[in-house]
Amino acid sequence: MKNVQKRFFLSEEELPKQWYNIMADMPNKPLPPLHPKTREPLKVEDLGEIFCQECSRQELDQTHAWIDIPDEVLDHYRSYRSTPLVRATGLERALGTPAHIYFKNEAVSPVGSHKLNSALPQAYYCKQEGVTNITTETGAGQWGTAVAYAAQVFGLEAAVYQVKISYKQKPYRCSMMQLYGAQVIPSPSMSTRAGKDILTRDPNNQGSLGTAISEAIELAQSTPNCKYVLGSVLNHVALHQTIIGLEAERQMALAGEYPDVVIGCFGGGSNFGGISFPFMRHNILDGKQTRFVAAEPALCPKLTRGRFEYDFGDVAGYTPLLPMYTLGHDFMPANIHAGGLRYHGAGMIVSQLLKDGMMEAVDIKQLESFEAGVLFAKAEGIVPAPESCHAIAAAIAEAKECIATGEERVILFNLSGHGLIDMSTYDNYLAGNLGNFEYTM
Amino acid sequence: MKNVQKRFFLSEEELPKQWYNIMADMPNKPLPPLHPKTREPLKVEDLGEIFCQECSRQELDQTHAWIDIPDEVLDHYRSYRSTPLVRATGLERALGTPAHIYFKNEAVSPVGSHKLNSALPQAYYCKQEGVTNITTETGAGQWGTAVAYAAQVFGLEAAVYQVKISYKQKPYRCSMMQLYGAQVIPSPSMSTRAGKDILTRDPNNQGSLGTAISEAIELAQSTPNCKYVLGSVLNHVALHQTIIGLEAERQMALAGEYPDVVIGCFGGGSNFGGISFPFMRHNILDGKQTRFVAAEPALCPKLTRGRFEYDFGDVAGYTPLLPMYTLGHDFMPANIHAGGLRYHGAGMIVSQLLKDGMMEAVDIKQLESFEAGVLFAKAEGIVPAPESCHAIAAAIAEAKECIATGEERVILFNLSGHGLIDMSTYDNYLAGNLGNFEYTM
Numbered sequence: 001m002k003n004v005q006k007r008f009f010l011s012e013e014e015l016p017k018q019w020y021n022i023m024a025d026m027p028n029k030p031l032p033p034l035h036p037k038t039r040e041p042l043k044v045e046d047l048g049e050i051f052c053q054e055c056s057r058q059e060l061d062q063t064h065a066w067i068d069i070p071d072e073v074l075d076h077y078r079s080y081r082s083t084p085l086v087r088a089t090g091l092e093r094a095l096g097t098p099a100h101i102y103f104k105n106e107a108v109s110p111v112g113s114h115k116l117n118s119a120l121p122q123a124y125y126c127k128q129e130g131v132t133n134i135t136t137e138t139g140a141g142q143w144g145t146a147v148a149y150a151a152q153v154f155g156l157e158a159a160v161y162q163v164k165i166s167y168k169q170k171p172y173r174c175s176m177m178q179l180y181g182a183q184v185i186p187s188p189s190m191s192t193r194a195g196k197d198i199l200t201r202d203p204n205n206q207g208s209l210g211t212a213i214s215e216a217i218e219l220a221q222s223t224p225n226c227k228y229v230l231g232s233v234l235n236h237v238a239l240h241q242t243i244i245g246l247e248a249e250r251q252m253a254l255a256g257e258y259p260d261v262v263i264g265c266f267g268g269g270s271n272f273g274g275i276s277f278p279f280m281r282h283n284i285l286d287g288k289q290t291r292f293v294a295a296e297p298a299l300c301p302k303l304t305r306g307r308f309e310y311d312f313g314d315v316a317g318y319t320p321l322l323p324m325y326t327l328g329h330d331f332m333p334a335n336i337h338a339g340g341l342r343y344h345g346a347g348m349i350v351s352q353l354l355k356d357g358m359m360e361a362v363d364i365k366q367l368e369s370f371e372a373g374v375l376f377a378k379a380e381g382i383v384p385a386p387e388s389c390h391a392i393a394a395a396i397a398e399a400k401e402c403i404a405t406g407e408e409r410v411i412l413f414n415l416s417g418h419g420l421i422d423m424s425t426y427d428n429y430l431a432g433n434l435g436n437f438e439y440t441m
Numbered sequence: 442m443k444n445v446q447k448r449f450f451l452s453e454e455e456l457p458k459q460w461y462n463i464m465a466d467m468p469n470k471p472l473p474p475l476h477p478k479t480r481e482p483l484k485v486e487d488l489g490e491i492f493c494q495e496c497s498r499q500e501l502d503q504t505h506a507w508i509d510i511p512d513e514v515l516d517h518y519r520s521y522r523s524t525p526l527v528r529a530t531g532l533e534r535a536l537g538t539p540a541h542i543y544f545k546n547e548a549v550s551p552v553g554s555h556k557l558n559s560a561l562p563q564a565y566y567c568k569q570e571g572v573t574n575i576t577t578e579t580g581a582g583q584w585g586t587a588v589a590y591a592a593q594v595f596g597l598e599a600a601v602y603q604v605k606i607s608y609k610q611k612p613y614r615c616s617m618m619q620l621y622g623a624q625v626i627p628s629p630s631m632s633t634r635a636g637k638d639i640l641t642r643d644p645n646n647q648g649s650l651g652t653a654i655s656e657a658i659e660l661a662q663s664t665p666n667c668k669y670v671l672g673s674v675l676n677h678v679a680l681h682q683t684i685i686g687l688e689a690e691r692q693m694a695l696a697g698e699y700p701d702v703v704i705g706c707f708g709g710g711s712n713f714g715g716i717s718f719p720f721m722r723h724n725i726l727d728g729k730q731t732r733f734v735a736a737e738p739a740l741c742p743k744l745t746r747g748r749f750e751y752d753f754g755d756v757a758g759y760t761p762l763l764p765m766y767t768l769g770h771d772f773m774p775a776n777i778h779a780g781g782l783r784y785h786g787a788g789m790i791v792s793q794l795l796k797d798g799m800m801e802a803v804d805i806k807q808l809e810s811f812e813a814g815v816l817f818a819k820a821e822g823i824v825p826a827p828e829s830c831h832a833i834a835a836a837i838a839e840a841k842e843c844i845a846t847g848e849e850r851v852i853l854f855n856l857s858g859h860g861l862i863d864m865s866t867y868d869n870y871l872a873g874n875l876g877n878f879e880y881t882m
Contacts, residue, residue, distance in 0.1 A: 005453055007519070078446075079447050079531070080822070086520070090520070112861070149822050153531075171864075172864035172865070175864040175867055175871075176824065179819075179867055181819065377620055377621065380520070380551065381551025420553070420861040420862060423612075423613035423617060423620075424613070424616070427616045430616075
């Protein structure tokens with residue numbers, strides 16, 4: 001294995017110039033999102049009340065398979081992309097598996113995760129449309145960090161509602177956002193009606209992504225020239241993230257391989273969709289039979305145990321009704337450390353794909369995820385984000401299956417981010433202070 | 442500037458296969474290190490009591506300009522090298538300078554800094570020679586993290602003495618070392634005579650690199666099959682770090698440029714030597730006139746205010762006597778946050794080069810360093826280590842000189858590591874809680 005090439009890059013000229021919109025190729029399109037009040041299918045204008053115009057258009061575009069990446073966005077992509085595709089030889093050796101394990105290392109982005117891939121275009125479009133302020137929520141802090149930096153890049157002001165439990169667990173995420181110049185508010189806060197409603201009922205409420213989204217939307221709606229930006233779940237976010245899979249496809253070709261299985265951890269679907277959709281297009285169009293596995297936390301199991309139905313994206317019911325696998329928009333997740341996966345619903349596209357049997361989902365227990373993360377850190381040196389540990393655990397499970405059979409299965413997973421801001425969580429894990437808990441409806 | 446190429450990589454085939462030993466080409470060789478007891482010039486056997494044999498040989502080799510990198514080390518280098526050479530277009534824009542600023546991004550190493558470049562070969566040689574345990578000290582924690590990971594890679598046990606003030610300021614560095622499987626002891630400790638001597642005199646002593654080195658050497662000397670490894674100052678460490686400059690030279694050629702000035706932050710000299718020596722060889726051999734600037738903290742100014750004399754490398758006087766610029770081996774540095782630069786002496790090679798006028802040194806105040814770091818983070822996205830902020834400050838000063846003159850000076854600096862483990866320090870800076878202090882002898 002010594003002479004196996006370890007890392008694969010693309011030159012700046014080889015970088016993809018378009019994102020891939022899988023909706024154009026899906027055999028069954030997602031059902032339309034509905035207006036939260038009228039319950040009529042949503043129009044671009046409706047979305048445009050909250051989001052910038054271009055993202056609103058992209059959100060509902062089921063026609064165009066390829067969307068041009070604006071030059072200014074490409075210019076900023078070039079400062080960290082292509083991210084490396086890495087052959088995980090250390091992990092293969094540690095497992096003693098004949099499988100070929102590859103990972104796409106999105107942790108090398110300046111903000112430490114894949115989230116910048118969508119924060120940059122969203123901030124760019126806002127700037128183009130004359131928006132001056134953007135607001136958002138963040139769970140683990142990765143999306144908020146990306147928004148803070150992207151806002152700084154394009155000269156916008158950013159206000160970020162950070163889920164309170166994450167604000168406490170990961171104070172340095174807040175530090176990073178402030179370093180880039182953003183304002184950070186722990187959520188639920190008393191600054192919005194949605195936040196007040198919760199805090200007056202439950203003063204010790206530790207927050208959820210659903211609540212933080214409500215707060216950010218309320219701020220956007222009540223502030224002139226302010227738009228809301230979202231880091232996952234929605235179609236246009238997954239669209240921007242397809243840069244991951246499009247690069248990976250070209251890099252896998254450099255490695256002379258094609259994945260048998262593609263794996264991403266799963267919160268709302270943006271990093272999973274980002275790595276999967278470009279490969280799934282070859283299942284749809286070219287008869288490939290790659291498997292796609294979404295790895296979600298056992299404590300927030302919307303794909304494996306949720307219901308497929310119309311539901312709100314937030315606690316207060318400000319968002320459109322989305323056709324999705326959901327645990328219910330008032331679901332309050334346990335305080336697991338994978339804050340980015342602590343969301344009640346799955347994106348519309350992924351929900352439809354799962355319903356149609358075009359992908360699979362597995363649930364990973366908290367301790368299993370950290371065990372996988374520590375093994376990976378020792379084998380590859382990189383400390384993974386708690387979210388990414390779920391993808392690693394699923395990849396390890398696939399690789400272990402190959403030990404008995406001798407199959408040289410080609411496994412590709414997305415390392416969505418690093419865990420350097422989460423070292424206290426690893427401390428707790430190594431000290432035996434983390435539990436598995438049980439999911440209850 | 443939009444279409445300027447931003448990042449430059451080497452393929453695995455293009456990676457350097459040898460390190461560069463500048464001692465072979467120096468017009469005036471460094472004076473010999475002396476045995477701490479006999480005061481006679483040191484022999485390889487003397488060094489071999491503390492260090493592994495191969496590093497002892499490399500330390501005293503003034504003959505061979507090129508040293509082969511072992512295949513096993515190259516194999517592990519390939520998991521993160523080449524590191525990117527980056528054109529800092531964001532920083533150039535922010536400054537409005539006509540200068541061309543490049544940085545070598547060593548922060549992408551799995552452990553977050555350049556330190557792994559020497560930890561890997563040192564651990565490898567120890568393994569080859571049948572050593573089972575290695576021990577070292579660490580200031581900011583970057584070297585300790587690298588040793589912990591390198592030990593894990595080659596199946597060695599590692600014990601790391603971490604300077605107590607850093608242990609407190611940067612608890613997550615300790616977490617990383619433990620995650621990789623190392624034992625971490627805050628220094629001064631009661632586990633060695635050197636530590637006890639200090640703690641009985643001064644119970645609240647917050648430690649220094651000089652003290653931690655004494656403790657680690659004492660452990661190595663009193664433990665069978667245990668060797669000491671060092672992360673800076675010594676010749677063989679700078680030798681291993683020349684991989685940085687050798688790559689940078691080839692990458693600058695890809696960019697079609699050659700540096701007018703090369704800058705590194707300065708603690709003991711390993712990252713500075715690593716980026717500088719390969720370019721300095723062209724000053725010595727080919728008549729190039731590149732300037733070399735070591736950026737040290739104003740509070741630990743051995744190059745700008747120290748004396749050139751024989752001194753010990755540690756507090757207790759266990760190390761050889763080295764001919765170097767020093768503030769005295771009992772110098773207790775102020776608790777500045779650039780822990781990696783808090784060392785009383787400069788490496789022998791750099792000391793000789795400075796004495797001979799072949800390089801320059803500047804001192805950077807603490808607030809100036811963080812101001813530079815925050816500007817860099819906003820412009821390039823990457824949060825730099827407090828140590829690296831000194832190099833950035835020096836690079837910015839060079840770039841500002843060009844604004845008036847219009848000179849397109851080509852500036853290259855080494856980004857030795859990221860600051861993601863140091864966010865509490867940035868919090869303190871942003872809150873106005875960091876001072877400048879004054880250096881006093």
